[in-house]
Amino acid sequence: MSTVTPLHRAALDPPRPALDTDVAAAAQQLAAALAATAVERDRRGGHAHAERELIRGSGLLALSVPQAYGGLGAGWPTVLHTVRTLAAADSALAHVYAFHHLQVASVLLYGDAEQQQRLLGATVQRRLFWGNALNPLDTTLIATRTEGGWRLDGTKRYASGSVGSDRLTLSAHVRVAEGERGALLIGNLPTGAAGVEVREDWDSFGQRQTDSGSVRFEAAFLPDADVLQAPGAQATPRMTLRPLVSQLIMANLYLGLAQAAFEAARGYLHERARPWFASGVARAVDDPYVQHRSGELWLKVRAAQLAADAAAQRFQQALDRGDAVTAGERAEAAIAAFEAKALAHHAGIEVPAQVFELIGAGATSTRLGFDRFWRNARVHTLHDPVDYKLRDIGRWQLLGQPPEPTPYS
Amino acid sequence: MSTVTPLHRAALDPPRPALDTDVAAAAQQLAAALAATAVERDRRGGHAHAERELIRGSGLLALSVPQAYGGLGAGWPTVLHTVRTLAAADSALAHVYAFHHLQVASVLLYGDAEQQQRLLGATVQRRLFWGNALNPLDTTLIATRTEGGWRLDGTKRYASGSVGSDRLTLSAHVRVAEGERGALLIGNLPTGAAGVEVREDWDSFGQRQTDSGSVRFEAAFLPDADVLQAPGAQATPRMTLRPLVSQLIMANLYLGLAQAAFEAARGYLHERARPWFASGVARAVDDPYVQHRSGELWLKVRAAQLAADAAAQRFQQALDRGDAVTAGERAEAAIAAFEAKALAHHAGIEVPAQVFELIGAGATSTRLGFDRFWRNARVHTLHDPVDYKLRDIGRWQLLGQPPEPTPYS
Amino acid sequence: MSTVTPLHRAALDPPRPALDTDVAAAAQQLAAALAATAVERDRRGGHAHAERELIRGSGLLALSVPQAYGGLGAGWPTVLHTVRTLAAADSALAHVYAFHHLQVASVLLYGDAEQQQRLLGATVQRRLFWGNALNPLDTTLIATRTEGGWRLDGTKRYASGSVGSDRLTLSAHVRVAEGERGALLIGNLPTGAAGVEVREDWDSFGQRQTDSGSVRFEAAFLPDADVLQAPGAQATPRMTLRPLVSQLIMANLYLGLAQAAFEAARGYLHERARPWFASGVARAVDDPYVQHRSGELWLKVRAAQLAADAAAQRFQQALDRGDAVTAGERAEAAIAAFEAKALAHHAGIEVPAQVFELIGAGATSTRLGFDRFWRNARVHTLHDPVDYKLRDIGRWQLLGQPPEPTPYS
Amino acid sequence: MSTVTPLHRAALDPPRPALDTDVAAAAQQLAAALAATAVERDRRGGHAHAERELIRGSGLLALSVPQAYGGLGAGWPTVLHTVRTLAAADSALAHVYAFHHLQVASVLLYGDAEQQQRLLGATVQRRLFWGNALNPLDTTLIATRTEGGWRLDGTKRYASGSVGSDRLTLSAHVRVAEGERGALLIGNLPTGAAGVEVREDWDSFGQRQTDSGSVRFEAAFLPDADVLQAPGAQATPRMTLRPLVSQLIMANLYLGLAQAAFEAARGYLHERARPWFASGVARAVDDPYVQHRSGELWLKVRAAQLAADAAAQRFQQALDRGDAVTAGERAEAAIAAFEAKALAHHAGIEVPAQVFELIGAGATSTRLGFDRFWRNARVHTLHDPVDYKLRDIGRWQLLGQPPEPTPYS
Secondary structure (H helix, E strand, O other): OOOOOOOOHHHHOOOOOOOOHHHHHHHHHHHHHHHHHHHHHHHHOOOOHHHHHHHHHHOHHHOOOOHHHOOOOOOHHHHHHHHHHHHHHOHHHHHHHHHHHHHHHHHHHHOOHHHHHHHHHHHHHOOOOEEEEOOOOOOOOEEEEEOOEEEEEEEEEEEOOOOOOOEEEEEEEEEEEOOEEEEEEEEEEEOOOOOEEEEOOOOEOOOOOOOOEEEEEEEEEEEHHHEEEOOOOOOOOOHHHHHHHHHHHHHHHHHHHHHHHHHHHHHHHHHOOOOOOOOOOOOHHHOHHHHHHHHHHHHHHHHHHHHHHHHHHHHHHHHHOHHHOOHHHHHHHHHHHHHHHHHHHHHHHHHHHHHHHHHOHHHHEOOOOOHHHHHHHHHHOOOOOHHHHHHHHHHHHHHOOOOOOOOOO | OOOOOOOOHHHHOOOOOOOOHHHHHHHHHHHHHHHHHHHHHHHHOOOOHHHHHHHHHHOHHHOOOOHHHOOOOOOHHHHHHHHHHHHHHOHHHHHHHHHHHHHHHHHHHHOOHHHHHHHHHHHHHOOOOEEEEOOOOOOOOEEEEEOOEEEEEEEEEEEOOOOOOOEEEEEEEEEEEOOEEEEEEEEEEEOOOOOEEEEOOOOEOOOOOOOOEEEEEEEEEEEHHHEEEOOOOOOOOOHHHHHHHHHHHHHHHHHHHHHHHHHHHHHHHHHOOOOOOOOOOOOHHHOHHHHHHHHHHHHHHHHHHHHHHHHHHHHHHHHHOHHHOOHHHHHHHHHHHHHHHHHHHHHHHHHHHHHHHHHOHHHHEOOOOOHHHHHHHHHHOOOOOHHHHHHHHHHHHHHOOOOOOOOOO | OOOOOOOOHHHHOOOOOOOOHHHHHHHHHHHHHHHHHHHHHHHHOOOOHHHHHHHHHHOHHHOOOOHHHOOOOOOHHHHHHHHHHHHHHOHHHHHHHHHHHHHHHHHHHHOOHHHHHHHHHHHHHOOOOEEEEOOOOOOOOEEEEEOOEEEEEEEEEEEOOOOOOOEEEEEEEEEEEOOEEEEEEEEEEEOOOOOEEEEOOOOEOOOOOOOOEEEEEEEEEEEHHHEEEOOOOOOOOOHHHHHHHHHHHHHHHHHHHHHHHHHHHHHHHHHOOOOOOOOOOOOHHHOHHHHHHHHHHHHHHHHHHHHHHHHHHHHHHHHHOHHHOOHHHHHHHHHHHHHHHHHHHHHHHHHHHHHHHHHOHHHHEOOOOOHHHHHHHHHHOOOOOHHHHHHHHHHHHHHOOOOOOOOOO | OOOOOOOOHHHHOOOOOOOOHHHHHHHHHHHHHHHHHHHHHHHHOOOOHHHHHHHHHHOHHHOOOOHHHOOOOOOHHHHHHHHHHHHHHOHHHHHHHHHHHHHHHHHHHHOOHHHHHHHHHHHHHOOOOEEEEOOOOOOOOEEEEEOOEEEEEEEEEEEOOOOOOOEEEEEEEEEEEOOEEEEEEEEEEEOOOOOEEEEOOOOEOOOOOOOOEEEEEEEEEEEHHHEEEOOOOOOOOOHHHHHHHHHHHHHHHHHHHHHHHHHHHHHHHHHOOOOOOOOOOOOHHHOHHHHHHHHHHHHHHHHHHHHHHHHHHHHHHHHHOHHHOOHHHHHHHHHHHHHHHHHHHHHHHHHHHHHHHHHOHHHHEOOOOOHHHHHHHHHHOOOOOHHHHHHHHHHHHHHOOOOOOOOOO
């Protein structure tokens, strides 16, 4: 009678997997510990040694390391969810934590089997904390060929997580001749190596404890064994997945901030806020405009959550394809990540700003520190311009043009 | 070493189920057939007999009917996806189609086993098309107790899909005394029953072929066997799921319109649009502002898609709980549906309006009919005020207060 | 004691001039007459002969003509205010009316004293209605040198007000060789001249009665006496003021539409709207969300009003400088006009769309015709892309870079 | 021939008055002096004694005092323009300055001729700086009748400009019986009076140097001669103008902040910003998205400027009506002020937030202090909820309902 085949509905609606309970609990516990001092540390800025040790002690630095190397072997949806959880408590240390995992990803994407085994094995066994000095657009770090490796000279700025790290990934340009830069190499070395100096010169009004110092290299030695990507190596689609990890980290950080601002406002509304005298209601939460705006703000959070979850799944699918991943699959994962990042950017800027309309002047006390959500989101969302992400999404939708793989896309 | 347990990543990332291929193909084929005449029929308005027969012929009227009664037994995620697909082609007939399924849901939610067997069996076997005359807020239809049933007198306005339908669900208020209304009953009867007259008096500037006429009842007889919910029956949480079907239908309709407008603009940009003389680019699609705005608009579509998919899943979970579904689970499904509807409302209004900034004055020819996306979305999004949905979402987020089950929430 | 000089406050606060009473009354009266049939004529489209005669009969076609030539000699703030008033009643005929004045301005800006005397004198005495065929970007109209003038061949599309006009201004490119276009000339001729044919081929979903047909020229003769700007004449800053008249007309048209939509909603709220059942108020106007959104929408109207008034004043100042007006003064007037147009664009699109949130589904009846505000604004705001106006404003603010004088800026 | 009377155009277009040159220059000079240390003082918070002395030395404290009492006798458009100028440099001290003038207005609106002569004469001669302790909604300050005046006991919180002031206006409720408050009185006394103690307990993340301490009264004596409004005096429309001064001050403060943020971004773009690597342009100011967004942001500033100027004029007109001002005229002035405040609120929040999209991560250095524009605007815009201003504007537009005169409206 019918022209279409009967369906087995059950097959259409699989249960959504819960985030693994233990990891979620560990992240929540760590978040609570960070939250306890987050307002005070935001004011102080600088390096948060004790809190970095809390992160190290949580075991979560091993989360992205494959089980083959002793790690927890979590997928990126799980890793990114922990970033979001921590960001809601302390987005600066969440960044330090997330960028550790970005370096783990770098070893997995660029390194060979021996390097992965050695470096990631040590990461788990010695609980190493990685920092970032890998930014190909910052071209001042020069690698000069020397016996058994490279001599590094120059500086990397905005090196997130570098202060207090154990090991750094880095990019450098090969010296061709005096003042002439050649191909790019990617490597890694111990932060404490001779000739490496990390300066605490990060000075922004937000994300103040991200340890984003400058790393100065003066005749530092990078042995060949620690070169992850040789100069001039052709980038495969798989290798270009690294910036997507970075983009997804941003999305989850912004989202965590939006969630945290929303929750802070909710708590304040219940515990302290008084209704506006002209509202005619007994509690601030009963004000029709407070309810309506809460609904509007929540939708910004919600849209970003859904997009971040979808993008993490899509990224993992691309990663799971291994070396077979195509430029087209990489493009799809990139666009999903950009969608998530743009929606989270919007939520991260707007929600922390607008919650004040709900909670009023009394909520601006520095003791509460509610401005930090906006300051942190405002600084971090400038990592790369959202307008170029919107352009890339537009190009993809209109033209099917994949975003050009760059350190920022 | 680590304080958390290793994970099995695979378990975290199940494949997302593809929509069943046959159903999707049937919906696409039907959509293409409807699209061929949609612009012309939008201009004409009125009843679209031939196109309703196309729908009937597609077999998709049986989609939501359980297999036990001979139907396809699809879950609501699948049914709603077909609504979205059809809405992108012709949102008026998609509404007629969707409201048929809403009546099927009504029989499933309110009717007893005998009624389900008899009415839904006939729906499949005789390919019945259902229309809606169930709106408890419209209280002019009066049921007077009579031998073996009820005598119905009065009118139901805005009865979507009533014109040309085979069978109608309806709500009526029991006559207590002259001019005094009592409890509500819900029933159904053949549209061609004696004393039932459908008037084609729908007159809006959008959704013109939704057959939303007035149904006039004059001494029509509703036998007890066709009363789905007896007067004054206590509504269980499960029975209050019906308005959520309605809300989800709206969300998918608005979303289909937003998608269709975006796609129409994309096509026009490629085929006809010329770059603005001051842009300095050779093709309109290369204009940086066209690309950027396309990215912005796409994000509205994308957020609504993700929310609509999530809400459909959540609704199905509640439905699958059967009579055990609690008020709290109903509330969660309701909020998910409201989130989807509010985001789709926004996308449905904004995308069809703003695509014109991409494609310019030449795209306003009545031959193209690109204004219909906005007109259809503008009319349909007024079904119930979005401001009260935002309020309900806010109440839920701030207070954990479940939305009151009403015909609109 | 004080370090600053006492002020005479009175000098700081001059009274704002009221719009001349007679002109305002005449415009109001004309607007009321047009409004009576606007909904029905919008549906019908085509040429509105009777209503054009009402405009002619009002005497307002002489409004912008200097008193020296028998006109009313109103300043542009006054002329543009009448455009706004008429646009609130019937934006299509307001466009026809406004474009008549744009052609008057063209004679004043491009023509010599003899031409002004002759053409504008006739305009007043014979109550001529001018139409537009002047669009230098449409380069298909060719002027070939011939005895005592030029032979015109080709077509001008989107020639607003051409159908039913008495006289047309036009631009044409001089024929240099077969298929090769040379310099631009600007002229004017009677619409009924031999070889001139106006086709009613305007087919948009809005602004349906703007008489924006195509003008086909076949060996039409343009005598030298009616050439307003000789081929290749160097454009002075004063001559580049014409597109600003056009931009200001748009701004006032969009604004009139926004005002009209707001007023229609206000009327409907009082006369017909019912409160939403969940609102708990007795009248729709008492709904807190209706009040709040009305406030938001009003601010869009208000901002556009203030900017349109300021821009008209600034334009008049530039015009009053006569030939002495500098490129810098022209730039300031242009930016003020763009500010007004961009704000009115926003109000013109948003207010007619969002008022439906205030008034609900019942207000979508085609009998009311409330969708015409949006359709008219949507079509008209595509005259030139708002994104390039925003760019020009940005360039001015960031760089002090004057907008390039073009037919659209 | 024409049905309307010729116009004299000149009469329609009076020159807009330039702000009095000397006052503007004095304000600019003072602004420059404040700007020099504003970033550092924002970080420090607390009382800015030296800068308050700069304000005192400028002579501008006499600006609003009528010439009859030795003041400069400026109108409120002029006074408010100086507030805007100072706010662009240092919005905290601009608030202190503006609230001084609010107290001058209070003496003019509530006081009798003798009080005006005595208090304002002294204000000019002794260069007194006034602070605010007048907030009728804060009902903890109790006045108990005593010989020749009132004994004051209790506290006023958020008393802007109180720290370091010479004189305070205040409101208090008359003690009727133990714990029972009666009618309101308004008075003023020297900040140094016995029993008056100002505490520096202002602790917000923005507007840090507004000296908004708590004023504690312990058996302070308010002589009858310094009671400006006797308990229970009926408020005339003129007396209800005071909150409009306050609202207009807010509007100009927010606007000054928006302007300052825009100018800071412009300066940074020229001096330091580098183009985004993917932009393909040589200078950041040439980026199409930077230009476009600058245009958008400028429009927010511009709309607020126009509304603030219009509201100041409208307020002055109401004030100039003296005791004859009606409730209706007061309502019109109030709505104009609310329009200005709501638009400036929007500009004040959005522009300081979004300029960072133009200037990027490098502009977040704490040395530049660019976050202070947002922090200051965010804190100050919470003075009273913008949602209730939008509601009041909506009520006025829909119902013609005048806003209820309260301390906040």
